[in-house]
Amino acid sequence: MLATPILAEFQALLGADRARADADTLALYASDETPRACPPEAVLFPNGHDQVKAIVDIARRHRLPLVARGAGSGNVGGALPAPGSVVVSFECMRRVLAFDPADRVIVVEAGVVTDEIDRLARGAGLMYAPDPGSGAYCRIGGNLAMNAAGPRAVKYGATRDHVLGLRAVTGDGRELRVGARTSKYATAYDLTRLLVGSEGTLALITEATLRLVPAPQAVATLRVCYADNAAACAAVQRVMHQPVLPCALEFMDRRSIDAIREYGGAEALPPGTGAVLMVEADGAADDVPRQIAALRAALAGPGMLELHSGFTADEIARLWTARKSLSMAVKKIAPLKINEDVVVPIGALAKLVETIDRLGIDHRLPIVSFGHAGNGNLHVNLMVHADDADEMARARACRDALIDAVLHLGGSLSGEHGIGSEKRRYVARELDGDTLAMMRALKALFDPHGLLNPGKKLPDAA
């Protein structure tokens, strides 16, 4: 529990309603999507950049750790409060500060919900391209901190590729304005790209200047069934080696297909379907049919059982609802999912999927794999029962072997979910000592007292 005089300082700044330490509030903000909880000392709800700066000043004086929070939808413990910390929730910072369709730019506060940005842009014929599956509730500050992405990343890139500039407060209370409002910029060190993906460990992001792109006039979707994972991965390779880039190229293995049957979109699949690709093209209305023809040609090959096209807008929405429900739907296989978010070079995707199958057999675990095949980024879910010690031990060994295999294939621990508290023990396997030392030096520069999101992103020093 936060000392009363410190709470009073925060309440004097924000109002009693926006600086809370009651048991219900603390419980509500004690966890994110990871199955762990640690109640914070207090939860603060600033209403703008200046209040964030003032919060950091108070925290610095009292050496209080601060954990930034968007919607708490992260799956790696990024927003999980550290012991003795205070949560800074950005949910009251939801203003759109500027929207300039002519410049294709929008400036938003960190608490704006991701899909709201896209909705606003669409009204002006534009689009905010990053589309995480949690877009209906996650917040842009959380997306920026994690460099979130989604199915459209294969064509449009991740959050980092859509940020022009940021306003932020460092751990020692310095105010940063980084980047620009222009589509080209070569003046400064690229601190914008550094802060994106920094998981709340370097600065609290208060405002973002985002790049918008023209909204496509038309979208068409293909659902393609294959006999097995190998046939689907070979098709992914063919698609990624021809000139028409799809705006989604999603993979689902057999267990994923079973998990989403009740959500629709997986009924009436041909018998023997072992893997499905969802492929989408977008662009000018008269160009999409040409793109679809090229994609059909690339998708056809050994092991293809069916290629379904001509979906209506409603059917496409149902397919995506089913796909986006997967994160939750897999939980009916076992109550706990150990969720890895590995990424490999596209040429190694088939090998990765084969390795995952083998690991599932070797460690006697149901593994559900799905994800953004066009980026080589798979969500690999080890489904377990937390109260089964033997199963948990096998899962740990399996996870270990998976990480080693991914690194051996030239890949990385995380494609989009980040490191948080859950994966940091693996980071030193991927990064060499000098690189890690440089990251620690940057952390010390931005946050000399180590107050911002301690115990996240970086592994403990040896």
Ligand SMILES: Cc1cc2nc3c(=O)[nH]c(=O)nc-3n(C[C@H](O)[C@H](O)[C@H](O)COP(=O)(O)OP(=O)(O)OC[C@H]3O[C@@H](n4cnc5c(N)ncnc54)[C@H](O)[C@@H]3O)c2cc1C
């Ligand atoms: C069903 C489901 C589907 C998902 N699908 C995707 C997907 O397709 N792609 C994807 O990338 N992720 C996905 N995620 C993961 C998650 O939604 C993303 O990581 C998202 O970016 C988190 O946003 P949030 O607002 O919930 O942030 P939180 O979980 O609250 O925080 C995430 C991290 O950001 C930091 N942070 C938050 N706000 C700020 C700020 N203003 N300044 C500095 N640091 C800050 C936090 O400290 C924490 O480290 C999914 C999650 C779920 C539950």
